[in-house]
Structures are given as C-alpha cells and as structure tokens.
Amino acid sequence: MKIAVDAMGGDYAPKEVVEGIELARDAYADVEFQLFGQTDQIKKYLKNDDRIQIVQADEVIEMGDEPVKAVRTKKQSSIVLAATAVKEGTADAFFSAGNTGAILAAGLFIVGRIKGIDRPGLTTTLPVIGVKNQDKFVMIDVGANADTKVLNIYQYALMGKYYAQNVNQVENPRIGLLNNGTEADKGDMNHRKVHDLLAADKDINFVGNVESRELLNGAADVVVTDGFTGNAVLKSIEGTALSMLSLIKTTIMDSGTKAKFGALMLKDAFHKIGGSMDYSQYGGAVLLGVKAPVVKTHGSSKADTVKNTIGQIRQIIASNMIPDLNQYVVDHNDELQQIKDSIKSSK
Incomplete structure (x- = not known):
C-alpha cells in the first residue's frame, strides 16, 4: 500500500513529519510513501529513502490561508498534490498535519465524496x-x-x-x-x-x-x-x-x-x-464519506504521533472499510432515498 504525505503541513514540518514517516517505514514493511513538499527541506532530515519517494511541491498552504481558496489557487501545493495522487490512483491514502480546512476541502473536492453520502x-x-x-x-x-x-x-x-x-x-x-x-x-x-x-x-x-x-x-x-x-x-x-x-x-x-x-x-x-x-x-x-482515506493529525504532532497515524491509515486500508461502506450505500440506495424523502416531508 502507498500513502501520500503532505510533508510541509504542521507546526514542526518537515522535520517531525519526515522522522515520523521513517519510524513508520521501519515498523511497516508493506507500506510505501510519497512525500510531497520542498525537496531540499525534506532531504535535510531524511536519513534513508528506502520505500520513500520525494515529490517536489513548489507551494505550501499555510495555517492562516483561507482553505477553499488555497486549494483552488495553490495547485502546486503539497496538500493539493498529495490529494491528487490519491484521486489518480498512484496512492491509496492522503495524510497531513496541516491546515484542517484545506485538508477537508482537498478531501471533498479532489479525492471526492462517496455517491450517496x-x-x-x-x-x-x-x-x-x-x-x-x-x-x-x-x-x-x-x-x-x-x-x-x-x-x-x-x-x-x-x-x-x-x-x-x-x-x-x-x-x-x-x-x-x-x-x-x-x-x-x-x-x-x-x-x-x-x-x-x-x-x-x-x-x-x-x-x-x-x-x-x-x-x-x-x-x-x-x-x-x-x-x-x-x-x-x-x-x-x-x-x-x-x-x-x-x-x-x-x-x-x-x-x-x-x-x-x-x-x-x-x-x-x-x-x-x-x-x-x-x-x-x-x-x-x-x-x-470520501472515496479513500483522508487523515488529519494535530498540527503540533511530533514523530511518534505521525508514526501512530500511519499505523491507523494502514489498518483502514487493510480493513477494506471504505469499499464496504460504498457497497452498503449502493445496496441500500432505495432505503436511504426513502429516509431522505421522509425528512423532507416532515419539514
């Protein structure tokens, strides 16, 4: 499985993000990583690039940026590129410790919502x-x-x-x-x-x-x-x-x-x-409710928390939870539509 990582998101990025990813890489032999961010900054802290690919991102969405606007205008940001990797199928999940609103916007507008949710x-x-x-x-x-x-x-x-x-x-x-x-x-x-x-x-x-x-x-x-x-x-x-x-x-x-x-x-x-x-x-x-795992950890997260979050993402992917949820929504489409109609009629 492959996880797309916003290496520039968080109070201590990219140092703690990179160190956490290396801890996760050493703990989980079945996981590969794509680190999106400023290559020169990432390489300063990366000790071993085994199963880790660095992808240059020329822009960074800052904590103070307006989320939706930033996602729409900063097309070469680490958040947007990581989410796009999931949309295009080159990664199975998207992880960031950055701007919460931007992560949610990228998950909704780029990764995409499950039909019916x-x-x-x-x-x-x-x-x-x-x-x-x-x-x-x-x-x-x-x-x-x-x-x-x-x-x-x-x-x-x-x-x-x-x-x-x-x-x-x-x-x-x-x-x-x-x-x-x-x-x-x-x-x-x-x-x-x-x-x-x-x-x-x-x-x-x-x-x-x-x-x-x-x-x-x-x-x-x-x-x-x-x-x-x-x-x-x-x-x-x-x-x-x-x-x-x-x-x-x-x-x-x-x-x-x-x-x-x-x-x-x-x-x-x-x-x-x-x-x-x-x-x-x-x-x-x-x-x-989106088509692939989109996971956000606290902005102040250190390496251990990053590693724990990767373990969580690995478990989500392995559990097949999202395809199972999607299939449930498809199978129960008529029932869910009836519920929607009953809610509307009760207003």
Whole structure:
C-alpha cells in the first residue's frame, strides 16, 4: 500500500513529519510513501529513502490561508498534490498535519465524496477510562460541518458503525447520539428526529442519547453529533485533561518534600494516567464519506504521533472499510432515498 504525505503541513514540518514517516517505514514493511513538499527541506532530515519517494511541491498552504481558496489557487501545493495522487490512483491514502480546512476541502473536492453520502464527517478516536473490555470509542463529526442536517447525522451513524467494525474491531458497535439528556424527548427538534431515525433502523445498534459527561465512561462505541458540538466537546476533553495533569503537578510541587517524594514513588502511575488520556495514540482524525482515506493529525504532532497515524491509515486500508461502506450505500440506495424523502416531508 502507498500513502501520500503532505510533508510541509504542521507546526514542526518537515522535520517531525519526515522522522515520523521513517519510524513508520521501519515498523511497516508493506507500506510505501510519497512525500510531497520542498525537496531540499525534506532531504535535510531524511536519513534513508528506502520505500520513500520525494515529490517536489513548489507551494505550501499555510495555517492562516483561507482553505477553499488555497486549494483552488495553490495547485502546486503539497496538500493539493498529495490529494491528487490519491484521486489518480498512484496512492491509496492522503495524510497531513496541516491546515484542517484545506485538508477537508482537498478531501471533498479532489479525492471526492462517496455517491450517496451528502456530507463527509470528521472522525476521531478517544479513550475510555476504567471500563473493562473497552478502551476507546469513535466520535463523528468533530469539525467538518458546523451546520449539520438531520440526514447528515444519520449518515454519520452508518459511517461510524463501519469504522468501529472494520478498524476498531467492534463486532456490533453501540451507537449513541450526543444530547443534553438521555431521555428520548431531549434536545431540539433535529435531535429528536435523528433519535427516531436511528431507533427505527434495524441495521444500527442504537443505545439512545448520551450525555457528554459519560463519553469517557464507555457510554457507546460510536457517538454521533454535529460538527460544531463535536469540535467543542473534543477541545473541552483535551483541555480538561491537560488542565488536570497541570493541576496535579502544580499541587505536588507546592506541597513540600513529602508530596514530592510520594510523587516520585507514583511516577509510573502518573505516566500511565497521562498515556491513557492521550488520544494521539490512536492516530489522527479521519474524513469519512470520501472515496479513500483522508487523515488529519494535530498540527503540533511530533514523530511518534505521525508514526501512530500511519499505523491507523494502514489498518483502514487493510480493513477494506471504505469499499464496504460504498457497497452498503449502493445496496441500500432505495432505503436511504426513502429516509431522505421522509425528512423532507416532515419539514
């Protein structure tokens, strides 16, 4: 399998991207890489070009660029060229740590949407804490679409189900709808409509509404929501985890010698706690609903996170998830059209 990489995207590119790709190359003997970017910059950090091809990209889409405009005008940028490689079939997946909006735009306009999926959704994997037989869950959408319709969230459930089954190896994933209460009549009218659609679908193991405070407690294997809410919840979880770790450290340092000695004795336990809360161990965010894997990792990612994300992409490709999802949409076209019609008629 071959992965097209935007080597210039991210706060520490190309150094950390190149080093992460080399770690992944050494870990996965069945993966080849195309690194798109400024050749002279990439070669400064590349120690061994075995199974790594460098492709010159004269332009870079910066973090501050307007995403859609940049994708349309910077045709020789590393993001556009990497996405084009996937579209043309010379690569199986596209990876970047760069401008999120530009990655989403390239995925949608260049790689292309699966026919029948109205709006692709951005998916991330988050940790479950202290629950036997479950260590993670999937949440979709976490930022691709701020304005989301009932049909979009319903389709997120279908896509999340396939991801959990094929990539996370969950046999019959429990699907939950993020809401402000667990009762069926909670939320605004759109949330109630989504709830009823999911509850009526026999192909989906719907467990009802879930509250944000229960996410890390294993309330569901897949949690669906609109992109605005999902992004806010994701950043809240990340910020709370960082704040708690900082609070523990500050409290220990301000509590005298006895506390410091105790912390030293618990050093391994603290590292384990920090590792449990680090969702970068599961890789990056996946744009589900496009014709090939498009994966975005955090802009501040270092080499280890890049390597983890490549492992995730490798698993997505090997699982055949996207062709399976595409076939499901084709096979159930009539049913999906009926759902669309029922949503329109209920407005």
